[in-house]
Amino acid sequence: MVMGRVVGRLWASRQAAGLGGRKLLLVRPETASGKETTRLIVAIDGLDAGPGDRVLVAHGSRVRDLTVGPEVADKDVIVGIVDGHEVTAP
Amino acid sequence: MILGRVIGEVWATRRDPRLGRAKLLVVRPQGLYEPAFGGRHLVATDDVQAGIGDEVIVCLGAPARASAGGNDTPVDAAILGVVDRVDFDAGLMLAPGAAPGIKRPFSIDLTAGGRR
Numbered sequence: 001m002v003m004g005r006v007v008g009r010l011w012a013s014r015q016a017a018g019l020g021g022r023k024l025l026l027v028r029p030e031t032a033s034g035k036e037t038t039r040l041i042v043a044i045d046g047l048d049a050g051p052g053d054r055v056l057v058a059h060g061s062r063v064r065d066l067t068v069g070p071e072v073a074d075k076d077v078i079v080g081i082v083d084g085h086e087v088t089a090p
Numbered sequence: 091m092i093l094g095r096v097i098g099e100v101w102a103t104r105r106d107p108r109l110g111r112a113k114l115l116v117v118r119p120q121g122l123y124e125p126a127f128g129g130r131h132l133v134a135t136d137d138v139q140a141g142i143g144d145e146v147i148v149c150l151g152a153p154a155r156a157s158a159g160g161n162d163t164p165v166d167a168a169i170l171g172v173v174d175r176v177d178f179d180a181g182l183m184l185a186p187g188a189a190p191g192i193k194r195p196f197s198i199d200l201t202a203g204g205r206r
Binding site for chain 2: 001002003004029030031032037038039041046047056057058059060062063066067077079080081082083084085086087088
């Protein structure tokens with residue numbers, strides 16, 4: 001998994017059946033110390049996260065199968081909403 | 091599997107129910123491994139009571155899921171072991187082409203932290 005910040009929501013009126021109208025969030029991965037990276041992930045949200053939330057994104061087809069279902073056409077899934085994190089070691 | 095150092099912990103109460111109560115640790119990979127998404131860290135479940143500062147072995151992908159409490163756990167990284175000691179030939183590892191896929195020299199920093 002990787003930590004990231006939800007920076008927005010994504011709508012698409014024309015979309016593949018595999019996305020099935022599911023909620024798509026834009027997540028910007030962060031470094032362990034909370035610095036934003038330049039990447040952007042479109043992740044499926046099953047936990048009702050919203051912009052500003054720090055989330056855990058897991059990647060992979062099996063992760064997708066277990067969380068939102070095998071019919072969904074996305075392999076990045078939000079599996080946790082971070083309450084807090086602490087990075088202490090160098 | 092990759093080698094990494096535990097540098098922190100994450101708390102998440104709202105989580106996928108299949109994640110259960112798994113402990114989540116922040117790991118910084120050693121060596122050349124670049125985690126997906128470019129955040130230079132991984133969040134992995136912990137099966138072996140690793141602590142912050144420990145060098146650990148992290149398993150990625152499907153086998154990680156199996157170890158983290160069964161095949162129905164939606165994780166892509168799990169800590170499978172706490173490393174007591176690593177022996178490696180610095181000279182060899184520092185040479186480009188030391189191993190397949192290694193195109194530039196790299197070193198592993200095992201000096202700071204850890205209970206060894």
